[in-house]
Amino acid sequence: MTIINFSIGFLEVSWADILDILLVGLLIYKIYKWSKGSVASKILIGILAIYGIYLGVDALGMELLSSIFGQFINVGGIAALILFQQEIRKFLLFVGKIEFFRRNQFFRTVFKGTFLQASPIDIQAIVEAMHEMATHHHNGKFEPMGALMVIARSSDLSHYVESGDMLDANINKRLLLSIFNKLSPLHDGAVIIDKNGRLVAARCILPVSENPEIPAQMGLRHRAAIGVAEVTDALVLVVSEERGSMSLVKNGQIQTNLTAEQLYQKLNFALNEEQRDQTDPTATASTVAPEDKVTAPATSPKE
Known part of the structure; x- marks a missing residue:
């Protein structure tokens, strides 16, 4: 040569x-x-x-x-x-993340049978539970329930699963509401949902992001969500206990202020790769926008 x-x-x-x-x-x-x-x-x-x-x-x-x-x-x-x-x-975990191969058209074709299967995760049950937690009222007062959920994709989350309490249960709205009830001993920490749609553990400990650009109004729950999304390809869902807002974190980037409809579309878009287009049609949320009270749109999943 x-x-x-x-x-x-x-x-x-x-x-x-x-x-x-x-x-x-x-x-x-x-x-x-x-x-x-x-x-x-x-x-x-x-x-x-x-x-x-x-x-x-x-x-x-x-x-x-x-x-x-x-x-x-x-x-x-x-x-x-x-x-x-x-x-x-962090660097090695970033390099080892499979997201590049998932997005590359060649690898999407070669590994179609491995990666591009419809997700078995009950997205509607998750969104319904989050919406109810975000709009929760008690004694006539607006008192949202905080929540932190991690949905596994290709990265190994066993280290985080082992830090919590094993459950291995089917996902449903009532179970999620029970776990994140303030009186529940399991509400403090994150729940982890595996690729098969099973809720494998609760009260799990996640790494907290040290990114100095995270807005000051975001507390430890949001920082933990960003932290685990920085080192894995997991999807992380957050309900703010202070503001009742719903957020989605992916690849270390947080999208806040989501409605139930937007959250459902984004989860379905991310988990069902076969239906993914080149552009996300629902990317409307802002990372630093003030978090408003969430209300369900007319087209949101039924409760």
Whole structure:
């Protein structure tokens, strides 16, 4: 294989060199974006500062300082694995997510029998339960019931399932309302629904997102929903206990202020891949829009 070279002044440059530089630049930019605003960014700056000092003292011939800083550089790889273990774990989980293969037309064709099956999950029961929780009244007062539900797709959620109480039950509206009742010992935490439509566990603990761009009005329930959606391809549903709003989180992106009809369409759209079009026709919600009280539209699923 012949690589075409060309000259820039006295430099011999190939297209492979240009591609190499672009990829390194992209990698540095992505590392900056992932670490921006977190403790990891400060650690990264410290490591770069030490490396810069090492290059400086080595160039000046300061052998003692050069050997001291050289020891830090020699163990830098191991230190980075320890200091950045959370970030590395998130990155590897992100790379391992199957969403790219689900969206790529070639892989959608090859794995059609594996991925593109109609979902057995009872979407209507979930939406009806969420709508009732969002519009719940007690003694004539508007008192929404908070809820957090995780619907598994291709990512393994066994780690989160094991943190809660095993149930293994069929989904129905009454069961979900019972779990998230404030007097229920299972209401604190998330329920996890597997790919077969079974409610496998309740009171599960989810990772909390550290994304600094999450609006301040979103509490731990929403942050936990975003957190698990950042590292898995699961769909996460949230009912706000304070505002009675319904939200859907997918790929770390939250869509708030959804009506029952919008929520039903989006879930059906995401879970039944065979009916997916190129564009989501229901993408109308805003991430930072104020959360209004949810009311069921005329075309929403019957209660």
